[in-house]
Structure formats: structure tokens, C-alpha cells
Amino acid sequence: MSCTTCQHQLEAYVDGELAAADATQLEAHIGICSACAGEAALARQIRAELRSTPAVQCPDHILAAVERRLASQARDRHPIRQPVRARWYAAAALVSVLGVALAALYLRPTAPEQQYTADEIAEARQQVELAFALVGEAARDVSAYLREDVFDDYVFEPMRRDLGAH
Amino acid sequence: MPLSSDALAAHRHLIYRYALRLLGDADDAADVTQDVLIRLWHHSENVPVERMTAWVLRVTRNASLDLLRSRRKRLDHYDPATAADDLATDGRHSPDAIAESADFRRHLDQALARLDEPYRSIIILREIEQLSYRDIAEALDLPLNTLKVYLHRGRRSLRETLRAAIPVEDFLP
Numbered sequence: 001m002s003c004t005t006c007q008h009q010l011e012a013y014v015d016g017e018l019a020a021a022d023a024t025q026l027e028a029h030i031g032i033c034s035a036c037a038g039e040a041a042l043a044r045q046i047r048a049e050l051r052s053t054p055a056v057q058c059p060d061h062i063l064a065a066v067e068r069r070l071a072s073q074a075r076d077r078h079p080i081r082q083p084v085r086a087r088w089y090a091a092a093a094l095v096s097v098l099g100v101a102l103a104a105l106y107l108r109p110t111a112p113e114q115q116y117t118a119d120e121i122a123e124a125r126q127q128v129e130l131a132f133a134l135v136g137e138a139a140r141d142v143s144a145y146l147r148e149d150v151f152d153d154y155v156f157e158p159m160r161r162d163l164g165a166h
Numbered sequence: 167m168p169l170s171s172d173a174l175a176a177h178r179h180l181i182y183r184y185a186l187r188l189l190g191d192a193d194d195a196a197d198v199t200q201d202v203l204i205r206l207w208h209h210s211e212n213v214p215v216e217r218m219t220a221w222v223l224r225v226t227r228n229a230s231l232d233l234l235r236s237r238r239k240r241l242d243h244y245d246p247a248t249a250a251d252d253l254a255t256d257g258r259h260s261p262d263a264i265a266e267s268a269d270f271r272r273h274l275d276q277a278l279a280r281l282d283e284p285y286r287s288i289i290i291l292r293e294i295e296q297l298s299y300r301d302i303a304e305a306l307d308l309p310l311n312t313l314k315v316y317l318h319r320g321r322r323s324l325r326e327t328l329r330a331a332i333p334v335e336d337f338l339p
Contacts, residue, residue: 010325011318042325049274050293058182062196063175066203073204 001029006036014043074153089141093134100127173210174203180219180295181226187290188230190279194237198229219297223305227287270332277327284308285320292317 006029012018013026030037104124116124181202186195202225206218213221278289284306291302303313 007322011321014321015318017314039325039329042328043321045270046274046321046324046328047293049271050278050289051296053294055179056183056186058178058199059196062182062199063178063203066174066200066207069200069204070207 001025003029003033003036006030006033007039010036010040010043014040014047071153075149089134089138093131093138096127096131096134100124100131174207177206177218177222178203181222183295184223184226184287184290185230187278187294188227188287189233194230194233198226198233201229202226217304220301220304223291223297223301224307227305231283270328273328273331274324277324277331280327281320281323285316285323288313288317289320289324293321 006026009018009022009026013023018026030040178199182195182199185198185202186192189195189198202222205225206213206222209221210218278286281289287306288302291297291305292299299310299313302308303310306313308316
């Protein structure tokens with residue numbers, strides 16, 4: 001075997017990927033050629049040194065920064081508009097309820113003979129139902145906000161993470 | 167379903183080490199690691215689990231090479247001091263052996279930092295990280311046989327560089 005062929009096949013030999021017959025020829029050559037023997041030793045040392053490289057660890061602050069950025073992105077994607085809207089609904093509902101109550105007080109019969117028409121009663125009932133619907137919607141919005149943006153992000157997900165870590 | 171924080175944590179070391187090797191700068195490696203982890207979080211639903219490692223490697227490599235191109239950085243300032251320190255704490259090595267080994271590693275790190283792509287990535291991923299040929303081939307978009315040829319070519323190139331820096335007699339058995 002020539003030195004050129006030997007050097008060309010050296011890496012495959014070091015990896016144990018050379019055919020048996022070729023490996024035997026190469027070993028015979030490095031047995032009599034000090035230059036190629038030195039190259040073979042160098043190839044082995046490079047491979048061994050690379051494979052024993054100490055494993056650098058990613059600093060913890062990088063993962064913490066990633067989690068902060070993800071939380072920030074989540075807040076940007078789901079801006080806290082629901083509570084604002086909910087507050088308006090709640091205020092509107094409160095005004096409506098107060099309005100109905102005041103109207104009922106102001107318009108209450110002063111004499112036992114005063115009677116409401118069927119249309120007036122139906123209108124009053126509609127206003128009360130609307131007020132309760134607005135209060136209900138506001139409550140649902142606040143509930144969804146608490147569940148999704150507060151408990152999920154700041155309570156349940158950290159708990160899931162902690163449980164997963166153990 | 168998005169990845170858990172544990173899945174991010176599992177990939178972060180590989181991403182950081184690969185970026186650090188490619189960039190030679192801890193701050194740049196930290197920036198790339200953050201970006202890749204965030205992309206992994208957002209795109210994990212579209213990446214099959216068995217291809218996750220290749221995907222992560224590909225994104226890390228692209229991000230690192232983009233950063234290098236944009237900043238015109240050279241790769242010859244990787245500091246191997248950490249590796250030498252780790253070796254020095256190993257009681258099995260004599261002081262002379264530690265010095266020789268640290269010196270050899272310094273030459274090796276410099277030679278690796280100067281290696282062209284994709285040879286450098288192949289050496290890092292196969293020899294240092296000891297990843298599978300399949301993951302590396304997919305990450306670098308290379309056929310398997312080409313990858314093996316490039317691996318041997320890359321190591322031969324390291325050998326030639328080191329031979330020029332260190333007398334061959336030092337390696338005679």
C-alpha cells in the first residue's frame with residue numbers, strides 16, 4: 001500500500017468502516033512506515049479528543065429569558081380588553097337596574113286605583129331582563145379573563161411545569 | 167399542543183453548544199439560543215417529534231450563519247479555557263499530560279473554528295455531539311454517503327492543520 005492510499009483511507013480505518021482486507025493492508029503499511037504511523041496516531045487522537053470534549057451547559061438565565069419573552073408574547077396576543085369591556089357592561093347594567101328601580105319608585109301608583117297597561121308591564125319586564133343579561137355577560141367575561149389570563153398563565157401552567165420537573 | 171417548558175429545557179444545551187461553536191461568542195450564542203427556543207415553541211406543532219432534533223439543528227445553524235454574515239465575524243476566537251480547566255480538575259492526568267492535552271485541544275479548537283462549512287458543522291455534530299448520521303444529514307440537507315465523505319474530509323483537514331502546528335513525532339505510538 002502506498003502512503004497516499006494509506007492517508008486517504010485513514011479516517012475510515014479509525015472509524016472502523018474500512019473493509020477487513022483493506023484494514024489489514026493499512027495496518028501492515030503503518031507497521032513499516034513511521035510517517036503514516038504518526039498520521040494514524042494523530043487521527044486517533046483527534047477523534048478521541050473531539051469525542052471527549054466537555055459538554056458546555058446552556059446557562060439557566062437563557063431559559064428564564066425565553067419564558068419571559070413567551071409570557072410577554074402571550075399577553076400581546078391576548079390583550080386585557082375583556083375586563084375593560086366587562087367593566088363597561090357592568091356599569092351599563094348597573095345604570096339600567098338603577099334606572100328601572102328609580103322609575104318604579106317614581107311611577108309607583110299613588111292611588112290604589114292606578115293601573116299599568118299591559119304594554120308598560122311588558123316594557124318594564126324587558127328592561128329588567130336586559131339588565132340581568134348585561135350583568136350575566138359581564139360576569140362571564142370576568143370569569144373567562146380570570147380563568148385564561150390569570151389562573152392558566154400564572155397558576156396552572158407554573159404548577160404543570162413544576163409537576164413535570166419532578 | 168405546544169411544547170412544555172421541559173421540552174425546551176431538553177433542547178437548550180444542544181442549541182447553545184452548537185451556536186457557541188459556530189459563533190465563538192457566548193453572548194451571540196445566548197441570543198441565537200433564545201430565538202431558536204422561541205421558534206421551537208411556536209412551531210413545535212408542525213414538527214414531528216422524531217424530526218425535532220434535525221429541525222432544531224437546522225434553525226440554529228441558519229440563525230448562527232445569518233448572524234455571522236451580518237456581523238462579519240471571524241470564528242478564530244473561541245476560548246478553549248473552559249475545556250482546559252475541566253481537564254485540569256481531572257485527577258487522572260499528570261500536570262504534564264494536562265498541559266500537553268490542553269495545548270493539543272487549543273490547536274484542535276482553533277483548527278475546527280477555521281474549518282469551512284459544512285465540514286465544521288459535521289465535525290461538531292458527529293464527533294463532539296455524537297448525533298446520528300440521520301439527524302445530521304437531515305439538518306444539513308445532505309445525502310448520507312456525502313455526509314460520511316465530508317466527515318472524513320473534515321477530519322483529514324483537521325489532521326493536516328494540526329500536523330503543521332505540532333510535530334508528527336509527538337504522536338508516534
